[in-house]
Amino acid sequence: MYISGVIRNRLLAAAVLSFVFLPSAPRAHAVSKEIVELQTQVQQLLDQVQRLQSTLDTKMGVLQHLAEQTADEANQMTTAVNALQQKLSTQNDATSGKLDTVSGQVQSLNDSVDELKARIAKLDKAVADLQTQLQNMQAPPAQAQPGAMPGAGAMPGAAPANGAAPGAPGAQQAPPLQETLQAGERDYNAGRYDVAQGEFQDVVHYYPLDDLAGTAQFYLGEIAYQQKDYATAISDYNAVLEGFSGNAKAPAAQLHKGYALLAENKRDEGIHELRLLIQRHPQTPEARAARSKLNGMGVRITAAH
Numbered sequence: 001m002y003i004s005g006v007i008r009n010r011l012l013a014a015a016v017l018s019f020v021f022l023p024s025a026p027r028a029h030a031v032s033k034e035i036v037e038l039q040t041q042v043q044q045l046l047d048q049v050q051r052l053q054s055t056l057d058t059k060m061g062v063l064q065h066l067a068e069q070t071a072d073e074a075n076q077m078t079t080a081v082n083a084l085q086q087k088l089s090t091q092n093d094a095t096s097g098k099l100d101t102v103s104g105q106v107q108s109l110n111d112s113v114d115e116l117k118a119r120i121a122k123l124d125k126a127v128a129d130l131q132t133q134l135q136n137m138q139a140p141p142a143q144a145q146p147g148a149m150p151g152a153g154a155m156p157g158a159a160p161a162n163g164a165a166p167g168a169p170g171a172q173q174a175p176p177l178q179e180t181l182q183a184g185e186r187d188y189n190a191g192r193y194d195v196a197q198g199e200f201q202d203v204v205h206y207y208p209l210d211d212l213a214g215t216a217q218f219y220l221g222e223i224a225y226q227q228k229d230y231a232t233a234i235s236d237y238n239a240v241l242e243g244f245s246g247n248a249k250a251p252a253a254q255l256h257k258g259y260a261l262l263a264e265n266k267r268d269e270g271i272h273e274l275r276l277l278i279q280r281h282p283q284t285p286e287a288r289a290a291r292s293k294l295n296g297m298g299v300r301i302t303a304a305h
Contacts, residue, residue: 119243122208174206181212184219193223214244218253230260251277251286258290271299 184199196219203216221236237257240250247253254277261270274290278301281287294301 122243126209175202177203177207177210177212181216184216188219188223193226197223211244211247214240214247215249217244218247218249221253221256225256225260228263230264233257233260234264251281251284254280255286255290258293271297275301 180199181203184196184203187193187196187199200216200219200223203210204213204220207213217236217239221233221240224230224233224236234257237253237260240247240253241257244250254273258270258273258277261273271294274294277290278287291301
């Protein structure tokens with residue numbers, strides 16, 4: 001547009017100058033033929049310039065419209081791509097959460113199966129012990145040696161030398177359950193770990209099927225944990241989780257098992273244990289402690305957890 005305007009202005013200036021500098025002639029003479037031709041050519045050139053300018057203006061308008069349309073389409077494409085990326089990200093998060101949930105459910109099922117196996121093994125052991133006791137009770141008394149005087153071995157009614165109850169030779173009387181557990185807890189809180197350990201072991205030994213045996217097993221794990229014997233602590237916590245999953249100490253056992261695994265530099269196993277605790281017991285103080293621990297480690301906790 002600027003070039004066409006310059007050409008047109010120059011042509012007009014040339015035409016004006018041609019009139020100015022023409023040699024003067026008598027008015028009687030007619031305008032020469034060359035001037036008429038020159039004026040005609042100048043007019044044609046001006047017409048062509050105007051047509052060219054009109055054509056350029058039209059094409060520039062078309063190009064500008066195409067550029068605006070292309071920009072709009074590019075913006076729409078960018079918006080669509082961003083929306084698709086956001087949708088894919090949301091679907092990936094949802095899929096990851098579902099996979100974590102399914103994995104946790106499978107793990108819970110496996111744990112339940114292991115717990116059932118442990119209980120069956122304990123029941124088998126208890127049945128075997130009962131059968132042994134019945135066989136001992138039904139066994140006939142030892143025959144007296146020929147020529148021995150009656151009562152020569154022991155006085156009638158006298159208690160056995162080893163302190164066992166009459167009729168049960170060699171058997172040791174079980175300590176009272178509640179009192180033994182409470183004594184163990186008092187000694188544990190007072191820091192007398194060796195004494196408390198023996199009392200908790202008595203509860204587990206003499207009352208293996210009672211739910212309080214799970215509590216005693218938990219405290220055995222706590223004693224090992226306080227002494228930094230993490231492998232033994234993990235074993236004791238597993239005994240609680242596998243044999244006494246309904247015990248009130250089960251969430252704390254799983255939390256401290258996760259801590260013990262982390263203390264042994266078993267990061268992945270410890271994180272898995274803490275996540276499993278959050279899934280199994282989401283509303284407990286132990287679950288809140290597990291979330292705080294994972295957040296402090298920079299571990300992402302999904303919605304399933």
